[in-house]
Amino acid sequence: MALSREQMARRAALELKDGDYVNLGIGIPTLVANYVPDGIRVMLQSENGLLGMGPFPTEDQVDADMINAGKQTVTAATGAAIFDSAESFAMIRGGHVDVTILGAFEVSVRGDIASWMVPGKLVKGMGGAMDLVAAARNILVIMTHADKSGASKLLDDCTLPLTGAGCIRKVLTDLAYLEIEDGAFHLRERAPGVSVEEIVSRTAGRLVVPAEVPEMRFS
Amino acid sequence: MALSREQMARRAALELKDGDYVNLGIGIPTLVANYVPDGIRVMLQSENGLLGMGPFPTEDQVDADMINAGKQTVTAATGAAIFDSAESFAMIRGGHVDVTILGAFEVSVRGDIASWMVPGKLVKGMGGAMDLVAAARNILVIMTHADKSGASKLLDDCTLPLTGAGCIRKVLTDLAYLEIEDGAFHLRERAPGVSVEEIVSRTAGRLVVPAEVPEMRFS
Amino acid sequence: MNGFDKVVGSYEEALSGLVDGMTVLAGGFGLCGIPEGLIAEIRRMGVRGLTVVSNNCGVDGFGLGVLLEDRQISKVVASYVGENKLFEQQLLSGQIEVDLTPQGTLAEKMRAGGAGIPAFFTATGYGTPVGEGKEVRHFNGRPYILEEAITGDFAIVKAWKADRYGNAIYRHTAQNFNPLAATAGRITVMEVEHIVEPGELDPAHIHTPGIYVDRLIQGSFEKRIEQRTVRAG
C-alpha cells in the first residue's frame, strides 16, 4: 500500500544523522521534523535567515518578526543564530547545510529536478528552491511516485522547466526509495505491501531493479 | 617655500565636508585628522573593520583587540560600528566612503597611481591600497612633488608598477594643489612663496597653468 | 546635530527625489520587516513606472501590494510573487513585467551591488530557465552561470533600532533582505521602530553601519502576520 504522508516523513527522517544541519521544504518535508529518531538532534535552517528553528510559538509567544521561510510564525531554538538573506544563502550555496529535503513535480534519471513551474499555470516563483538544489551535498526529494492522472514523475527527461540540473541523488516516493546513479533510478526499498512490479509499472525513467528489494523500515 | 607635513595635512583637511566618511592612509594622511576645520565632523573608516575611529587610547584604555589598519591601538568613536574585513571592503569597493586620502610614489596625467612597489626593493605588499584607489569616488593623493634626488613624481606615465589605473583626480604636493583632467595636471594652487616657475620645473608630466594661480590658503 | 545625523522630519522628506521610472529596492520577506510607512508614502506620492526589487510583492491590500492597486509598478524583480491576486491579474494582462530570480541569487545580487562587485558566478539556476542566455563557465569541473549585480535609485528598508547616524539593528528574522537592500540604494531610506542616540548601540551589534543610510525616519508598524501558526501553550 502506498505510504501515507506521515510514513514518508518517518522514512525520510531516517536519513538524518546526529548533528545535521537540515533545510526542510514546505509540505511533507516539513513533517519530517516531527519524526526525528530518538538520540538524533538536527538543527533546522530556514532560508529567510534563521539557523535553529524551534517549534511554532504558543499564542503568547507569537511575534511577527519571527517567521520561517514558509512565512509561518515560529520560535528560535536554543543556540539559534539569525542573519540576513545573503548570509543565509551563502550558508546554503557554500554547501554547509548537510541535508535538504524538498518536494518535486518530476525527477529524471540524470538527477534533474522540476519543482517550480508548470507552463500554462501562473508562475509564482522559485523562492529559494533553485539555490537549495544547486548547493546541498545531500538532497532527498519526497514526492508521490505518479501524479493524479497516474503518470510517472520519475522520468528519463523532465518535461517541465528545471529547478536544477544533475543535482538529485535520492528520491523517496509513496511507493519506493530510490537512488540515482549512472543515468538510472536504482530501486533500494519498496513500501510495505507494494510489489516490485507495481513500482516498475509506475516508473517511466530507466529503472534498475536488484535481485532483492527489501521492504522499507521506519525505524 | 615648500609646505611642511603639517601644512599639507592642514590643506588636505579643507577637502573634507561635514558628514564625510573618510579613509586616511598612513603617514601624512593620518595627520589630516588633526586639522579637521571647526564645524566639520568626519567619521574615519579603518579598513581592518572599524567605522568611527576615535583617538589613541590613554594608557589604561589600551586594548590589543582594538587597532586600526596601521596596527596601532585606537579607540572607537561614539556611534562607531565594527565589522569583518569583507564588509569593510564592501563599504570601500562599493563607493560608500566619501573621501580617501593616501600617499604615493608617482601619479600620472591619466590618473594612474604607483604607491606600493619599487622593483629591486623588497615587496611588502599592497595591503588595502589597491582596493581603496579602485573604489573611492574622491581620492586625494598627498606626496612630495619630487623625490629625494629631485626627480618629479608627477609624470606622463608612471615608471613603477601601478596601484590603480585612471583613478586619481586630485594631488596635493608640498609645492602645489593640482587636479587631473583630460590627460594633464591642472595647477590650481601654489604653496605660499612657491613660484609657478618652480612648480613647472619640477613637474615632468603635462601641466596646464592657468593665467592666475592663487596662493594656497589653509583655512 | 551634525553632518551624520540622518533623521528626517517627514515621510515627504524621506522620499524626496523619488520620481517616475525609478528602481526601488525594498527590504522585507513576505510581510516581515517591511518599511510600511515608506510604502504608504510612495503610494501617496503617486509615482509610476517603478521597478521594484524585493523578494516578494506584498499581498493584496498590504505591503508592496498597495502599489499595484494604483498601477505604480511596471516591473518586479522577485523570487516569489504568489501571495497576490492583483499581481496575478496585472501579470496575465501584460500590465506588469516580472523577472523571477532565485532567492539566494537575488540576495547576492543586492549584496554585490552594494559591494562594488558587478557580477559573480553561481551554480544556482544553471540548466534552468533562469540560466537561459547567461554565460556558463566551469570551475573545478562544475558549471556556473554569471549573474550581475543589482543597484537601485532608492532603497527602502525597515530596521528595529537605529542611532541618529543610521547604525541599525534588526529584530529577529525581520532582518532578511533589509541589510542587503540598504547597501545597494543610491539613496537609502530607513524606517525604524526606535531612534536612539549615537553610542547607545554596541558597535559589535550593528547589522547595518550608518555609512549605508542616507535618511532615517521613525515609523509605526502594523506588522501584519501572513501565516499565524501556533501550538497549544
Add this chain to the structure above:
Amino acid sequence: MNGFDKVVGSYEEALSGLVDGMTVLAGGFGLCGIPEGLIAEIRRMGVRGLTVVSNNCGVDGFGLGVLLEDRQISKVVASYVGENKLFEQQLLSGQIEVDLTPQGTLAEKMRAGGAGIPAFFTATGYGTPVGEGKEVRHFNGRPYILEEAITGDFAIVKAWKADRYGNAIYRHTAQNFNPLAATAGRITVMEVEHIVEPGELDPAHIHTPGIYVDRLIQGSFEKRIEQRTVRAG
C-alpha cells in the same frame, strides 16, 4: 552532549588531520585576533609544505611568524608581509613563494569560497601587476578583473566567545578576517577565550553561526600589541 557540541579536548584533536602540503586559512589582522594556540600546535606538529592564506604572516617569533622558523610554510597568500625579517630572507632565497593579494580582494575571495561563489569581478587590481593574466571585462563602461574564490583544507580562527555549537562573537576589531576564514575551511577550527552554553548568546549578535565551525577549543592568549600608541590621559 549532542552532535552539535563542537568542543574538543585538546589541541591535538583540534588539528587532527592536518598534514603536509595542506592549505590553511588563518584569521587575524597583524597580531590582532590570531589563533595563538592553534598556530603553536601547528608548529609542534611539524607539518611542512603548508600554503598559508592570511592577511599577514605574523612577526618574527610570534603569530604565523613562528612557522617560518622551522620552514613549515612553502607559500603565503597575503596582502602585507612587511613585518617579518625571516619571511624576507626566505622569500629572497626562494624558499617561500608569496602571492600578494589586495586586502579587500583577499577578504572577498575567502567570503566567496565559503559562500559557493567560484569567482567574481572586481575593479581592484585592474591595470596593475595583480591584474596580469586575469580576465578583464567591462561593466557599465568600467574595467574589472575576474578573481577566483579561496578555500582551505583547514581554517584556523580566533573568536572571543562561542557557545558549544560554535556560534561565535568576536571582540572589537579582532573580528577582521576571522568570520571569513571560518566559512571557507573544509574543516574549521575555532579557538576562543570563553566557551558558553547554547542559549547564552543572543541569536542576533552571532557573528559566525555554528554551522561553519567543526571544532572548538578554549585557549589562552598573550595578545601581543604591534604598535602601542597612546595619548596622555
